[in-house]
Amino acid sequence: MNTRRNPDYLAGYPPALVQQVRTLIEQGGLADALRRRYPQAHAVRSDSALHDYAQALKATHLRSAPPLAKVRFDNTLHVIRNALGTHTAISRVQGARLQAKREIRIATLFRTAPEAFLRMIVVHELAHLRVREHDKAFYQLCQHMEPDYHQYEFDLRAYLAYRDAGGEAIWEA
Numbered sequence: 001m002n003t004r005r006n007p008d009y010l011a012g013y014p015p016a017l018v019q020q021v022r023t024l025i026e027q028g029g030l031a032d033a034l035r036r037r038y039p040q041a042h043a044v045r046s047d048s049a050l051h052d053y054a055q056a057l058k059a060t061h062l063r064s065a066p067p068l069a070k071v072r073f074d075n076t077l078h079v080i081r082n083a084l085g086t087h088t089a090i091s092r093v094q095g096a097r098l099q100a101k102r103e104i105r106i107a108t109l110f111r112t113a114p115e116a117f118l119r120m121i122v123v124h125e126l127a128h129l130r131v132r133e134h135d136k137a138f139y140q141l142c143q144h145m146e147p148d149y150h151q152y153e154f155d156l157r158a159y160l161a162y163r164d165a166g167g168e169a170i171w172e173a
Contacts, residue, residue, distance in 0.1 A: 009157040009164065021158045030162045031170050034155065038114035041171035045111060047072040054104060054122050058129075061145045065129040069101035071122075075108040102129065112171050117159070120152035 010018045024030040044053050051071040058065060104125045110118050123145045131138040142149045159170070 009160040013154070013157075021161060024158075025162050025165050025167065030158060031167060034159055034162075035170055037155065038116055038171075040114070041112045042115035042118050044115075044118060050106065050122075053118070054126065057119070057122055057145065058126055062126055062129055065126070066100070066102055068104060068129075070103040072103075072105055073108045073111050074105035112169065113156075113159075114171060116148070116152045117156045119146055120149055120156060123149060124153075 010021060021030065024033060044050050050073060051068075054068060054071040058068065104122070106118070106121055106125070110121060123142050126145065127138055127141045131141055139149075146152065163169075
């Protein structure tokens with residue numbers, strides 16, 4: 001028997017705010033509110049376009065950070081298991097040296113999302129190039145790269161709660 005619960009995307013937010021989101025979902029108003037705030041999906045559809053997008057952000061904010069070997073959409077990442085994106089470092093021995101390749105993978109669900117959501121996730125994964133833990137320094141770096149990071153994260157979490165409650169996709173390809 002599987003007793004695993006779906007994640008609570010709004011955990012950690014004030015109860016009154018969470019209740020507002022849940023009420024909007026129940027009344028069918030959250031999709032319209034998100035559609036008004038974010039009217040269209042981004043144009044980043046391919047893995048190469050995503051790589052270029054991430055590289056541009058990295059070049060602007062993290063020039064001295066280690067290079068990225070790969071950036072791609074990944075349909076094996078499941079948002080339900082709390083993975084919006086991943087940052088991994090794969091180490092390989094090459095001769096007498098240890099070489100690390102860094103990869104970022106973004107859940108395919110975000111291939112048809114607003115640019116703000118994609119940017120928030122890419123910024124989050126890029127920040128892991130410098131700061132591994134989700135601590136104060138990490139979120140300060142995220143906010144440095146994207147001043148509206150926290151608003152985008154909240155809106156994204158509200159959207160995920162909406163989808164988890166059975167809501168249909170808002171943005172189409």
